[in-house]
Amino acid sequence: MSAAREATMGRSAPEILRWSRDLVDPALRVAVGELSGEMRAIAEYHFGWRDAAGRPAEAPAGKAVRPALALLAAEAVGGGAADALPAAVAVELAHNFSLLHDDVMDGDLERRHRPTAWAVFGANPAVLAGDALLACAVEGLAAATVGATAVAAFGRAVRELVEGQSADVSFEERTDVTLAECEAMAAKKTGALIGGACALGAIFGGGDAERTARLRRYGELVGLAFQIMDDLLGIWGDPAVTGKPVHSDLVNRKKSLPVVAALTSGTSAGAALADLYHRAEPLAGADPARAADLVERAGGRTWAAVRTAELLAAAHAELAAVGPSGGTEAELAAMARLLTDRDH
Numbered sequence: 001m002s003a004a005r006e007a008t009m010g011r012s013a014p015e016i017l018r019w020s021r022d023l024v025d026p027a028l029r030v031a032v033g034e035l036s037g038e039m040r041a042i043a044e045y046h047f048g049w050r051d052a053a054g055r056p057a058e059a060p061a062g063k064a065v066r067p068a069l070a071l072l073a074a075e076a077v078g079g080g081a082a083d084a085l086p087a088a089v090a091v092e093l094a095h096n097f098s099l100l101h102d103d104v105m106d107g108d109l110e111r112r113h114r115p116t117a118w119a120v121f122g123a124n125p126a127v128l129a130g131d132a133l134l135a136c137a138v139e140g141l142a143a144a145t146v147g148a149t150a151v152a153a154f155g156r157a158v159r160e161l162v163e164g165q166s167a168d169v170s171f172e173e174r175t176d177v178t179l180a181e182c183e184a185m186a187a188k189k190t191g192a193l194i195g196g197a198c199a200l201g202a203i204f205g206g207g208d209a210e211r212t213a214r215l216r217r218y219g220e221l222v223g224l225a226f227q228i229m230d231d232l233l234g235i236w237g238d239p240a241v242t243g244k245p246v247h248s249d250l251v252n253r254k255k256s257l258p259v260v261a262a263l264t265s266g267t268s269a270g271a272a273l274a275d276l277y278h279r280a281e282p283l284a285g286a287d288p289a290r291a292a293d294l295v296e297r298a299g300g301r302t303w304a305a306v307r308t309a310e311l312l313a314a315a316h317a318e319l320a321a322v323g324p325s326g327g328t329e330a331e332l333a334a335m336a337r338l339l340t341d342r343d344h
């Protein structure tokens with residue numbers, strides 16, 4: 001490890017995100033710059049680098065947690081962050097592919113405090129821009145020298161992400177979703193790419209199969225806890241901070257984890273929530289606020305806190321078994337805390 005790197009050990013999670021962004025942003029812009037015409041305009045709008053008219057902008061960007069985890073995972077196995085740049089760029093491109101598609105599928109009009117890309121450019125162009133980002137990610141990985149293992153890890157993460165999204169969509173039509181099914185869905189929809197970011201970082205950092213698998217597992221566990229937090233924000237998040245409408249998941253009757261925990265709680269509040277969720281008419285007026293209250297009273301929020309603590313403990317055990325080099329164990333632990341205790 002370089003002397004410069006040794007001097008930066010023990011950083012806070014916000015410092016890590018800033019460090020990662022400084023490293024990754026230029027490479028991400030180059031990758032997106034490979035796109036042409038409308039695909040590029042949409043991608044640059046979505047990333048916050050341009051406005052809808054194509055003028056340079058500095059709109060609120062995503063948190064970029066996946067690239068930071070990829071860089072830290074490379075360091076955890078004794079490699080350099082710079083070695084893992086292609087991994088960091090690939091996972092951020094794949095993440096944004098999924099957001100572009102997700103907004104179309106959900107009909108969401110706002111993301112990161114701005115109109116969604118599809119609301120500005122149309123659904124078909126936004127879907128294609130997402131596809132183009134995914135293709136860029138594969139191109140970038142293929143151009144790096146680590147070979148088939150990295151491409152396979154990336155393919156697995158994206159396949160599981162899509163499988164998770166498919167399960168999520170299928171839940172919309174069901175009234176009997178179990179908590180175990182919901183967790184399995186979230187583990188794929190969100191855990192797989194966060195686990196994939198850690199695995200890819202480890203591969204690019206020269207990690208062996210065992211440490212790579214442990215870092216993947218760490219990411220999957222943290223990713224599931226991250227989704228639980230995301231679900232809490234979808235119910236109780238402050239729209240001014242999240243950049244999403246108030247009670248967004250409840251308005252759409254999303255079967256998020258705290259909601260399914262409440263629905264399957266066997267409590268009278270859970271039964272009242274089921275009546276509200278499963279009736280024919282959409283939630284309107286005071287319904288979403290009432291649903292939020294019922295989730296709370298049925299124990300959905302308490303379940304989320306207990307499960308998050310369990311997942312973090314399991315994640316830290318994986319991390320300890322990796323025996324990360326330098327101070328990366330503390331830094332990965334700091335990232336896990338930031339991901340699961342956040343307001344946006």
Ligand SMILES: CC(C)=CCC/C(C)=C/CC/C(C)=C/COP(=O)(O)OP(=O)(O)O
Pocket residue numbers: 061062063064065097098099101102105112161162165189190226227230344
């Ligand atoms: C195939 C397909 C359409 C899949 C959709 C999968 C999907 C949208 C999963 C949700 C994952 C998630 C918590 C996103 C927010 O990430 P974040 O908080 O890191 O977002 P940011 O980049 O805005 O910070």
